[in-house]
Amino acid sequence: MLRDALGEDAVADELAERRLYDHDLAPSLSMLEMTYRSIPDAVVRPRDAKQVSEVLRLANKHRFPVVPRGAATWGLGGAVPATGGVVLDMTSLDRVIDVDVERSTLTVEAGATWQKALAAARKRGLQIGIYPSSFPSATVGGWIGVGGAGIGSLKYGPIWENLAALQVVLPDGSIMESHPGGSHLPLKDFVGAEGIFGVVTAATIKAHPVPEKTLPVAFSFDGLAAAGPFLQRLPAEAGPMHVMFSDRTNFDWLEAAGVHTGVTSALVTVVLEGRTGDVERSAANVTEMAASSGGKAPPPGAGEWVWRERSYEYRFRKLGTQSLPAEAIIPLSDYGPAMEEAYSLIRRFRLNAAMKGSLADGGTFMLMPHFLIDERRPLRTMAAMSFNVSMAGMAARRGGRIAGLGMYLPYLLKKMYADAEIDRMLTLKKRLDPGNILNPGKMLEGRYGSGRRMSPYSTRLVMGITAGLRRLMRPERLPRPADGPGEDDAGGPGV
Numbered sequence: 001m002l003r004d005a006l007g008e009d010a011v012a013d014e015l016a017e018r019r020l021y022d023h024d025l026a027p028s029l030s031m032l033e034m035t036y037r038s039i040p041d042a043v044v045r046p047r048d049a050k051q052v053s054e055v056l057r058l059a060n061k062h063r064f065p066v067v068p069r070g071a072a073t074w075g076l077g078g079a080v081p082a083t084g085g086v087v088l089d090m091t092s093l094d095r096v097i098d099v100d101v102e103r104s105t106l107t108v109e110a111g112a113t114w115q116k117a118l119a120a121a122r123k124r125g126l127q128i129g130i131y132p133s134s135f136p137s138a139t140v141g142g143w144i145g146v147g148g149a150g151i152g153s154l155k156y157g158p159i160w161e162n163l164a165a166l167q168v169v170l171p172d173g174s175i176m177e178s179h180p181g182g183s184h185l186p187l188k189d190f191v192g193a194e195g196i197f198g199v200v201t202a203a204t205i206k207a208h209p210v211p212e213k214t215l216p217v218a219f220s221f222d223g224l225a226a227a228g229p230f231l232q233r234l235p236a237e238a239g240p241m242h243v244m245f246s247d248r249t250n251f252d253w254l255e256a257a258g259v260h261t262g263v264t265s266a267l268v269t270v271v272l273e274g275r276t277g278d279v280e281r282s283a284a285n286v287t288e289m290a291a292s293s294g295g296k297a298p299p300p301g302a303g304e305w306v307w308r309e310r311s312y313e314y315r316f317r318k319l320g321t322q323s324l325p326a327e328a329i330i331p332l333s334d335y336g337p338a339m340e341e342a343y344s345l346i347r348r349f350r351l352n353a354a355m356k357g358s359l360a361d362g363g364t365f366m367l368m369p370h371f372l373i374d375e376r377r378p379l380r381t382m383a384a385m386s387f388n389v390s391m392a393g394m395a396a397r398r399g400g401r402i403a404g405l406g407m408y409l410p411y412l413l414k415k416m417y418a419d420a421e422i423d424r425m426l427t428l429k430k431r432l433d434p435g436n437i438l439n440p441g442k443m444l445e446g447r448y449g450s451g452r453r454m455s456p457y458s459t460r461l462v463m464g465i466t467a468g469l470r471r472l473m474r475p476e477r478l479p480r481p482a483d484g485p486g487e488d489d490a491g492g493p494g495v
């Protein structure tokens, strides 16, 4: 039926190929297989919006789930089927439709990578303000689906403020154009919707002239806690384009993986852009601010290295283990206590973690601990997932939230959204997708009808039990450089 509608080449149903789509970037959690039916029944690669529409019309008629998928780099299972069905692999919709220099906009299909969009803009003297640090592989539609903060969000604002229009295929198969101020389904409804309200097929992204100079400047601190006062001053006093930080453990792991940086402390990198003279004055000002907060000069070239490497956050994968992200967005005013609590959670869960983060906007920061875990040990992997739950609780208590829910965390819905917003989204979902065919088992599914084998609350129970067991175990044994922190010293020195 799908082949009749879309052609032979657009559909794959061999088991070997379907299996490639039963997980995303995160380690596949074999213990959760009893909860989800993650192997799709078919994979469809549409070539245009009309084919996406056709799949959704068939899905409504024959009642099968449809799961939009970009590059599957998210890690929370948003692009993985929870209840089987069809995975809509969007990566063939990857054309650059238009670069409008006069209006400073760029229109691309949703399966194009951010890298491709950035390159197309740059060719015409334009720069896209914001993009995820996974830009070489993450798709435009995938990041819109996640609605995350990324490189440039500090200066250019959240993703919906950087979009001029979206082409969306609604769950009933109708194709619409959505705009920021539209009274019917405004663009913001589809940003951060985790692919449950519609399939984004194209996006018009706002762009800016390429700045004369972009300069990363870095500073060493005795631990990330010590960098707090400096980070809190930066948005108002320096107006940087991007600010990112990582602890010493991150650099120790890189060293152990054979990547030499020479950095042996926590590092804050501030990225400035604008006219050459302004940037140089701003760099001098930021250097003074850092010095007055205890920041020191790192090894020469450290800032440039970190900036150049901004999309390679997993170089330490060479240590022979998998890594799992957990992201929380927390008020910047709470930086010190939140950082302390995050490290204490890492110790409590006996995880091997390196701390990374960035300033998400002027008032919040994103905390992204990375764990090294051995995927062959499912109990430990599950416990690392349950660490995310504690991080979510910590963020919510402090007036923050986690970065998304995906397939693994929908029971944390109330820790991410206020009740009124949840009610609004439930009403919208029921109106747009009464048959619940688009990405079922995700996001709202803690409260919305489910076709899963186990409820999201059972998933939480499994995670809770494994977390308890995890605390009784030793941390993973990992290669470490000779002078690295001890196995139990997850925080690294000075934190």
Ligand SMILES: Cc1cc2nc3c(=O)[nH]c(=O)nc-3n(C[C@H](O)[C@H](O)[C@H](O)COP(=O)(O)OP(=O)(O)OC[C@H]3O[C@@H](n4cnc5c(N)ncnc54)[C@H](O)[C@@H]3O)c2cc1C
Pocket: 024, 025, 067, 068, 069, 070, 071, 072, 073, 074, 075, 077, 078, 079, 090, 110, 111, 131, 132, 133, 134, 137, 138, 139, 140, 141, 142, 143, 144, 145, 146, 147, 148, 149, 150, 151, 194, 195, 196, 198, 199, 200, 201, 311, 312, 313, 314, 406, 439
């Ligand atoms: C090294 C690294 C760095 C990262 N940096 C960042 C960062 O800076 N900021 C950040 O927010 N995240 C970051 N991430 C997480 C992730 O890469 C991004 O969120 C990314 O944008 C997801 O894009 P994707 O194409 O891989 O989406 P997928 O993982 O394929 O999908 C993500 C969600 O969007 C939905 N979706 C996919 N395509 C569409 C579509 N066309 N229409 C509607 N819904 C759709 C899916 O159903 C799913 O729920 C990072 C990940 C890695 C590995």
